[in-house]
Amino acid sequence: MSWDFEIDPDFQRELDWIDTFVTERIEPLDLLLGDTADKSDPATVAVVRPLMDQVKARGLWACHLGPELGGPGYGQVKLGLMNEILGRSRWAPTIFGSQAPDSGNAEILARFGTPEQKKEWLEPLLDGEISTSFAMTEPQGGADPTLFRTTARREGGHWLIDGEKWFITNARHAALFIVMTVTNREADPYQGMSMLLVPAGTTGLEIVRDVHTCEGDQLGSHSYVRFTDCRVPAANLLGAEGAAFAIAQTRLGGGRIHHAMRTIAQLRQAFDMMCERVVSRSARGGSLSSLQMTQERIADSWIEIEQFRLLVLRTAWLIDKHQDYRKVRKDISAVKAAMPKVLHDVVMRAMHLHGSLGLSEEMPLTRMLLHSESMALADGPTEVHKVTVARDLLRGYQPYEGLWPSAHLPSARERARARFADLIGRAVVAES
Numbered sequence: 488m489s490w491d492f493e494i495d496p497d498f499q500r501e502l503d504w505i506d507t508f509v510t511e512r513i514e515p516l517d518l519l520l521g522d523t524a525d526k527s528d529p530a531t532v533a534v535v536r537p538l539m540d541q542v543k544a545r546g547l548w549a550c551h552l553g554p555e556l557g558g559p560g561y562g563q564v565k566l567g568l569m570n571e572i573l574g575r576s577r578w579a580p581t582i583f584g585s586q587a588p589d590s591g592n593a594e595i596l597a598r599f600g601t602p603e604q605k606k607e608w609l610e611p612l613l614d615g616e617i618s619t620s621f622a623m624t625e626p627q628g629g630a631d632p633t634l635f636r637t638t639a640r641r642e643g644g645h646w647l648i649d650g651e652k653w654f655i656t657n658a659r660h661a662a663l664f665i666v667m668t669v670t671n672r673e674a675d676p677y678q679g680m681s682m683l684l685v686p687a688g689t690t691g692l693e694i695v696r697d698v699h700t701c702e703g704d705q706l707g708s709h710s711y712v713r714f715t716d717c718r719v720p721a722a723n724l725l726g727a728e729g730a731a732f733a734i735a736q737t738r739l740g741g742g743r744i745h746h747a748m749r750t751i752a753q754l755r756q757a758f759d760m761m762c763e764r765v766v767s768r769s770a771r772g773g774s775l776s777s778l779q780m781t782q783e784r785i786a787d788s789w790i791e792i793e794q795f796r797l798l799v800l801r802t803a804w805l806i807d808k809h810q811d812y813r814k815v816r817k818d819i820s821a822v823k824a825a826m827p828k829v830l831h832d833v834v835m836r837a838m839h840l841h842g843s844l845g846l847s848e849e850m851p852l853t854r855m856l857l858h859s860e861s862m863a864l865a866d867g868p869t870e871v872h873k874v875t876v877a878r879d880l881l882r883g884y885q886p887y888e889g890l891w892p893s894a895h896l897p898s899a900r901e902r903a904r905a906r907f908a909d910l911i912g913r914a915v916v917a918e919s
């Protein structure tokens with residue numbers, strides 16, 4: 488049995504390289520460059536491409552994919568350690584080829600795509616040449632897939648898509664949309680939906696408007712998208728007909744844990760800001776750091792970050808072990824449910840300790856606070872994930888028989904007495 492929290496020295500060298508590269512070459516760009524999804528922007532081409540080439544030459548490109556899917560195959564634990572660094576920068580995940588939603592889209596294209604689909608879409612995606620969108624959520628409901636209404640019907644050698652999708656990240660710059668559509672109304676909703684590949688510019692695909700969260704325009708946009716008699720060849724079906732729900736789960740499983748890994752980076756940033764602030768400021772003749780309520784905030788934050796990090800790394804380890812997201816569904820949902828709360832709580836403390844400055848646009852803390860709410864919604868609301876955790880855990884329990892629970896002390900004592908009566912009785916006789 489091995490149980491080891493040490494990082495392999497060879498991989499630590501890679502992490503050190505990533506840390507320096509992100510600090511010196513990428514983080515300054517976060518303050519200068521625009522939308523990470525815009526692959527045609529001249530500044531991106533000039534500045535970002537050479538950095539991507541360096542990452543590729545180092546063998547650190549698209550590390551979320553195993554070798555069978557075209558990546559180096561470090562596994563989720565190592566990816567977690569990498570993402571703990573990459574997550575502190577807006578541009579780093581793009582420069583390392585692991586930016587959502589492209590990372591999840593690459594994963595499903597690699598797993599379910601035909602050789603032709605891979606050639607046309609996966610190759611340029613893995614080369615960092617295009618951005619893609621994943622279109623699942625609809626205006627009337629996102630958390631409940633049984634409410635989806637966007638349909639695709641077969642007409643000769645084509646699919647005709649009609650319907651609307653909402654909050655579609657990167658739609659403005661995407662070269663390809665992977666669209667979840669109802670293809671069989673009669674079937675159970677979980678078996679009646681199919682994924683279709685819709686290239687940008689296809690007639691009938693319209694971006695109604697871009698929508699921004701209040702985290703700032705820099706973080707890109709999420710669009711309201713409409714399909715009207717949007718025609719794509721039958722060959723644009725991704726995976727089997729009716730398999731969209733299963734494909735979406737494959738994609739979302741990875742996406743959720745990767746968000747959590749990057750959240751650790753943001754937690755550490757907020758924690759560092761908080762500590763730097765309290766050792767720098769004073770109140771009533773003493774350092775802020777000497778006040779017990781401040782110390783409590785520091786201690787609580789550190790404990791919560793470390794607890795969350797252990798849950799994330801353990802879940803990553805389970806994914807590596809089982810190689811099947813379905814077997815780790817409860818654990819991924821637990822991570823997903825824990826993530827917004829820990830980010831909210833730590834950032835809120837950091838903000839409070841920065842006083843008015845913390846609330847201002849001159850610090851990144853309000854953006855980080857709103858991001859915690861993004862994390863509570865994107866890839867499914869917290870409630871849904873808590874239900875997944877609880878249902879899975881409760882499957883391991885049976886109702887007790889009779890009137891009293893199994894831990895009821897008088898009943899347990901009675902059972903113990905019945906079991907050991909003979910032995911205790913003989914011991915008492917022998918002594919007397």
Ligand SMILES: Cc1cc2nc3c(=O)[nH]c(=O)nc-3n(C[C@H](O)[C@H](O)[C@H](O)COP(=O)(O)OP(=O)(O)OC[C@H]3O[C@@H](n4cnc5c(N)ncnc54)[C@H](O)[C@@H]3O)c2cc1C
Pocket residue numbers: 588620621622623624625626627628629630631653654655656657700709860861862864865866867868869870871
């Ligand atoms: C930053 C960001 C990026 C996103 N990018 C994409 C994207 O690229 N593609 C895409 O398809 N979607 C995307 N989404 C949409 C996301 O998947 C949905 O927001 C999410 O599934 C919730 O759907 P909804 O917004 O329609 O909220 P609703 O489904 O209306 O839910 C609203 C609230 O209702 C409650 N609720 C809902 N269901 C339950 C339940 N079963 N039990 C208890 N309470 C419940 C919860 O409080 C929930 O927060 C993105 C969202 C965000 C925030």
